[in-house]
Amino acid sequence: MNTGRNILSEKLDQIGKSELGIELDESLLWDQLNNRLTKKKSVVWRRILVAASLVALMFIVPTIVSKDTSTAELAEIKSEIEKVNKPMTQSETEPVLEIVSDEAMKISKPSIIKLRRKGLDEINLLMYPPSEIVLNSISVKNKQPIVLKKSFFKSTDIAIIQASLQNPPISPKRKLPIETGILGSSGTTEIDYKELKIRLYVKN
Amino acid sequence: MKIPPLRQPFRYYRHLHNQMHLVNTKDLIDQCKSGDRKAQQQLFNQLSSPMMGVCIRYLKNTEDAEEVLLDGFYKMFRHLNRMTYQGEKSFFGWVKKIMINEALMRLRKNKEIRSVAINEEIDENLDVSPIKQLEVEDLLKIIQMIPIGYRTVFNLHEIEGYSHKEIGEALKISVGTSKSQLFKAKKLLQVYLKSENNEYRTKYFI
Numbered sequence: 376m377n378t379g380r381n382i383l384s385e386k387l388d389q390i391g392k393s394e395l396g397i398e399l400d401e402s403l404l405w406d407q408l409n410n411r412l413t414k415k416k417s418v419v420w421r422r423i424l425v426a427a428s429l430v431a432l433m434f435i436v437p438t439i440v441s442k443d444t445s446t447a448e449l450a451e452i453k454s455e456i457e458k459v460n461k462p463m464t465q466s467e468t469e470p471v472l473e474i475v476s477d478e479a480m481k482i483s484k485p486s487i488i489k490l491r492r493k494g495l496d497e498i499n500l501l502m503y504p505p506s507e508i509v510l511n512s513i514s515v516k517n518k519q520p521i522v523l524k525k526s527f528f529k530s531t532d533i534a535i536i537q538a539s540l541q542n543p544p545i546s547p548k549r550k551l552p553i554e555t556g557i558l559g560s561s562g563t564t565e566i567d568y569k570e571l572k573i574r575l576y577v578k579n
Numbered sequence: 580m581k582i583p584p585l586r587q588p589f590r591y592y593r594h595l596h597n598q599m600h601l602v603n604t605k606d607l608i609d610q611c612k613s614g615d616r617k618a619q620q621q622l623f624n625q626l627s628s629p630m631m632g633v634c635i636r637y638l639k640n641t642e643d644a645e646e647v648l649l650d651g652f653y654k655m656f657r658h659l660n661r662m663t664y665q666g667e668k669s670f671f672g673w674v675k676k677i678m679i680n681e682a683l684m685r686l687r688k689n690k691e692i693r694s695v696a697i698n699e700e701i702d703e704n705l706d707v708s709p710i711k712q713l714e715v716e717d718l719l720k721i722i723q724m725i726p727i728g729y730r731t732v733f734n735l736h737e738i739e740g741y742s743h744k745e746i747g748e749a750l751k752i753s754v755g756t757s758k759s760q761l762f763k764a765k766k767l768l769q770v771y772l773k774s775e776n777n778e779y780r781t782k783y784f785i
Contacts, residue, residue, distance in 0.1 A: 384738045386715045390632035394716040
């Protein structure tokens with residue numbers, strides 16, 4: 376752009392209101408401009424408010440949602456506990472016991488061989504008076520401090536007990552506090568399944 | 580030939596000075612930057628006439644010119660904080676450039692600038708220097724008589740000092756088109772000035 380002196384430009388740049396050839400209502404134009412500037416300001420404030428609200432929501436919503444979720448989880452766990460605590464009916468247990476009995480027959484044979492090696496007699500074991508072994512207390516420490524109580528089995532049949540111990544419903548490596556009632560005695564011990572199996576036989 | 584006297588002193592910022600007895604331009608701009616509405620109104624009042632002169636030179640009617648003036652001032656106040664003050668002349672030039680850009684945008688929006696290839700001989704040295712002797716009011720009137728397309732190129736080349744290349748870039752037209760549009764504008768001006776019935780001829784050249 377040529378920045379040298381330009382008479383035309385200089386003349387036109389210093390044009391006055393009376394020389395425009397039109398009526399220029401400055402106050403009216405200023406009012407319109409002022410409105411636009413004010414509107415812009417309010418729009419800016421509105422945007423700031425919206426942004427602040429969004430930021431606030433970003434913090435509040437997850438808190439509410441997690442609260443709701445934890446409440447829902449708690450309710451679910453409670454209902455699960457109630458369901459588990461409800462004793463099973465005869466019709467419910469029979470098919471399960473049948474399956475367990477069949478499985479026990481398959482499993483008991485090698486177990487008995489192992490026991491013989493340890494000097495325990497199958498007959499002797501079976502001669503013991505029927506022991507009612509009840510495993511009914513398992514503490515499952517999850518995120519929530521909730522204790523689940525569940526009866527895994529209740530039986531006087533040694534084969535069933537044996538089979539249940541062979542196929543624990545949880546990882547065999549986990550140690551669980553197990554309440555046992557053997558020959559009228561009861562106690563709580565923390566033991567793993569393999570150990571429990573042996574100890575039961577040894578004790579019996 | 581009677582040559583009308585030029586106004587003295589020739590200052591771009593005459594308007595800024597006229598009403599600035601108490602506050603200097605830099606202070607006024609600083610106040611405007613801080614959002615002082617009264618200062619903004621004062622600056623608007625000081626600059627509205629020359630800026631309206633710019634807008635009316637480029638646009639077809641007063642309504643469009645007023646709208647562009649308001650758009651220009653709105654942009655000016657919004658971007659004032661980014662402007663580094665380097666004197667009144669520079670500030671005036673900055674505001675003027677905003678107005679010109681706004682006017683060009685409006686012309687483009689209204690599709691009033693057409694890239695028409697004109698295959699004709701162009702005399703780049705066509706003399707229209709007598710218009711320099713016109714009073715500012717008459718100068719504005721005669722410029723407004725030129726059709727928009729030619730007038731835009733004339734304004735940019737002869738008044739703002741843009742090169743044909745710069746005009747081509749600004750208006751998205753070729754250098755050749757810019758040159759031919761300027762030639763057309765000058766030719767028309769010559770006709771207006773030489774016409775026996777033309778008031779300018781009787782006023783200034785007889």
